[in-house]
Amino acid sequence: MSWRIPRVVVLALYIAGFAAGCASYPERIGALKDRLQKAPDDASIEYDIYPSDNGGNRLLALQERGRMRQLQGKVRESADAYAEAIKFSDALEDKALVSIGDTLDSTLAVAYGNDLALDYPVVGFERMMLHVLDGLNRLAIGDMDGFGVDMRNLERCRGMIRTRLRRDMEVLEKKYAQSTEDLPTESKSYASFMREVASLAPGLKHSTDNVYALFLMGLYREMRGDMREAIAHYSEAEKIWPGNLAVARSIERCKNGHADEECGDVIVIFEEGFVPAKRVKHTVFGSGNLFATLYMTLPNYATADCLPYEDGGELVLFEGGKYVSHTKILCDIAPLAVKAHEERLKGIIMRKALMSSMTSGMIHINTLFNGAIHSNWIVEAVVLCGGFFTAVGADLMFAASEQPDLRSWCTLPRQIQASRFSVKAGRHDFLLRSSNKSENVSFDVSAGGRTVIYCTSSSGKMRCFTASLDGIMHQ
Numbered sequence: 001m002s003w004r005i006p007r008v009v010v011l012a013l014y015i016a017g018f019a020a021g022c023a024s025y026p027e028r029i030g031a032l033k034d035r036l037q038k039a040p041d042d043a044s045i046e047y048d049i050y051p052s053d054n055g056g057n058r059l060l061a062l063q064e065r066g067r068m069r070q071l072q073g074k075v076r077e078s079a080d081a082y083a084e085a086i087k088f089s090d091a092l093e094d095k096a097l098v099s100i101g102d103t104l105d106s107t108l109a110v111a112y113g114n115d116l117a118l119d120y121p122v123v124g125f126e127r128m129m130l131h132v133l134d135g136l137n138r139l140a141i142g143d144m145d146g147f148g149v150d151m152r153n154l155e156r157c158r159g160m161i162r163t164r165l166r167r168d169m170e171v172l173e174k175k176y177a178q179s180t181e182d183l184p185t186e187s188k189s190y191a192s193f194m195r196e197v198a199s200l201a202p203g204l205k206h207s208t209d210n211v212y213a214l215f216l217m218g219l220y221r222e223m224r225g226d227m228r229e230a231i232a233h234y235s236e237a238e239k240i241w242p243g244n245l246a247v248a249r250s251i252e253r254c255k256n257g258h259a260d261e262e263c264g265d266v267i268v269i270f271e272e273g274f275v276p277a278k279r280v281k282h283t284v285f286g287s288g289n290l291f292a293t294l295y296m297t298l299p300n301y302a303t304a305d306c307l308p309y310e311d312g313g314e315l316v317l318f319e320g321g322k323y324v325s326h327t328k329i330l331c332d333i334a335p336l337a338v339k340a341h342e343e344r345l346k347g348i349i350m351r352k353a354l355m356s357s358m359t360s361g362m363i364h365i366n367t368l369f370n371g372a373i374h375s376n377w378i379v380e381a382v383v384l385c386g387g388f389f390t391a392v393g394a395d396l397m398f399a400a401s402e403q404p405d406l407r408s409w410c411t412l413p414r415q416i417q418a419s420r421f422s423v424k425a426g427r428h429d430f431l432l433r434s435s436n437k438s439e440n441v442s443f444d445v446s447a448g449g450r451t452v453i454y455c456t457s458s459s460g461k462m463r464c465f466t467a468s469l470d471g472i473m474h475q
Contacts (some may be wrong), residue, residue: 012158025407026277028149029064031168033274033411036071040459056119059088060407063130067411069134071459075140082134086153088175089122089130124161124338125207126409128154129333136269136454139467151220158208162363165343172347175354184294184353186344187286192443197345200306200338204240207340211237211244211331212416220266224451227254231253232409244330257448263422270315270327271456273414275337276305278406285292288407298350299404306334315455317419318431327417334414341408413458425449437462446470 066081091366135150184190234251238244246267253265281300292459309332317324425447432439437457443466450469455462 001101001246005295006279014281024257024280026279026410032068032276036068036411037460040072040461046413046416057407058120059085059092059122060120060409062413063126063409066130067133067409068077071411071463073463075137077463079134079137079141079146080141082130082137085130086134089127092119092122112277116276119409123340123344123408124164125210126412127161128208128213129156129159129409129412132210132216135216139452139454139469140465142467151217154213154217158213161208162206163224168347174348182341184285184349185464189285190349193283194342194345197300197338197342200303201335202302204335204339207336207343209240209339210336211241211247212333213329214240215247215250217417218451219450219452222250222254233274241329241331243347244328244418246328246330246420249420258422260422262425262447264425264447264449265420265422266325266428266445266451268315268317268325268327268419268453269330269455269456270417271415272417272434273309273415274410274458275333275408275412275414276301277339277410278404278408279305280404280406281349285353294353296349297404298345298348298352299341299406301334301338306338310330313435315417315419315434315457317430318433319428324423325419325421327419329415330418331416332414333412333416337408337412345354372434411458413456432461432462432464439464444468 003190062085066078066085069075069078069081130155131150135147135154138144138146141198197446214233218230218237221227221230221325223235231251231254234247236256238247238251241247258265278299279302281298283296283298285296315327317326423445425445427442427444429440429442432441432451432453432455435456439455439462441453441464443451443453446468452467452469453464454467455464457463
């Protein structure tokens with residue numbers, strides 16, 4: 001490049017970014033989740049990490065507030081927050097603020113600043129979960145029209161997410177082709193890093209492979225009488241996560257109907273835990289230039305946080321002291337979060353490389369030393385010794401130590417379980433029990449009808465509601 005940002009500007013931006021990253025987002029919201037566990041009925045719990053204004057974190061604030069109100073059982077407040085989040089997401093997408101290309105064309109203060117300076121984007125995986133959770137709220141308050149709107153938006157979202165990702169990568173690669181630097185994503189170190197990330201989401205081809213969403217979309221189409229579309233959704237869910245009895249029974253119902261005309265179905269949905277938060281990952285990439293190595297601090301998920309979730313246990317249902325049914329895993333959310341992150345990582349790395357090249361941030365070292373750096377402690381030492389590099393060029397320290405963006409929707413459930421079974425039409429009183437939590441629910445089931453029991457156990461108290469899906473047939 002023939003021009004450089006003044007060193008004093010680079011240093012000022014670095015210091016501002018470092019200060020913003022000292023208390024990471026997962027650390028801040030972790031304290032709030034702890035309060036939710038210890039005092040789930042405390043009405044004073046507020047989302048106070050970021051203000052709910054027109055700032056760059058408004059979308060994230062609305063998503064977190066909606067979920068925490070949902071876990072507190074304040075369904076209408078949760079529905080209001082989700083509705084505002086959906087409206088704000090639509091506005092962001094209309095302005096194309098989620099485009100990587102637009103990000104690169106932002107002002108110099110943003111382009112050369114920390115990732116934390118950028119507006120929180122519409123993450124496709126989170127947008128799908130927003131419609132899932134809002135749809136369940138709509139069922140709870142009897143808003144069948146609202147539930148239908150969310151399910152139809154879910155169906156549209158899946159195709160839009162993939163199209164947008166392809167478009168953004170095309171724009172970014174075009175931008176990179178205009179630079180004079182070698183592509184870091186063509187290096188062996190990049191390929192090794194991405195294989196490590198992909199190993200945390202085995203079997204998933206895309207972040208839209210959301211079995212939870214597919215199950216609810218199938219249920220909606222089933223109740224509308226669109227059996228062909230319902231079977232398509234259920235079958236895709238079964239292919240992604242085989243062996244779930246609730247999905248298999250749903251396919252059977254769509255094909256054969258009820259064997260007993262005096263019975264109706266109960267569909268149980270059970271949410272447990274919290275999705276893992278992102279952590280800092282120090283890594284080194286070759287650039288194709290034998291004398292250049294790019295040091296990066298990236299957001300990533302830790303292997304230990306993404307192991308199969310076993311904390312919650314099954315939800316067991318009893319009636320009159322007798323066992324009725326129990327839930328089995330339907331969907332693990334952690335791999336979906338990892339996959340969504342993996343889909344954006346190439347763009348993040350390429351953008352960081354571009355920013356680094358613009359600030360002369362490629363650190364040139366001896367070829368022998370280049371091949372010897374593999375350990376995180378060496379990268380951390382480079383970050384800590386930024387003052388040394390400042391003596392040569394202040395922008396080198398900036399490139400090596402930019403704080404990664406660890407923001408994500410941290411109060412999403414970790415695991416979804418489900419069950420589906422038939423009972424005689426009429427009034428039923430169930431006891432629901434999981435680990436050391438239990439709840440009583442009473443509901444009616446109509447002959448040939450479907451009733452949903454939705455339970456959350458991520459907070460310190462189990463929350464349950466029931467809803468009949470019979471009214472959807474009349475939409």
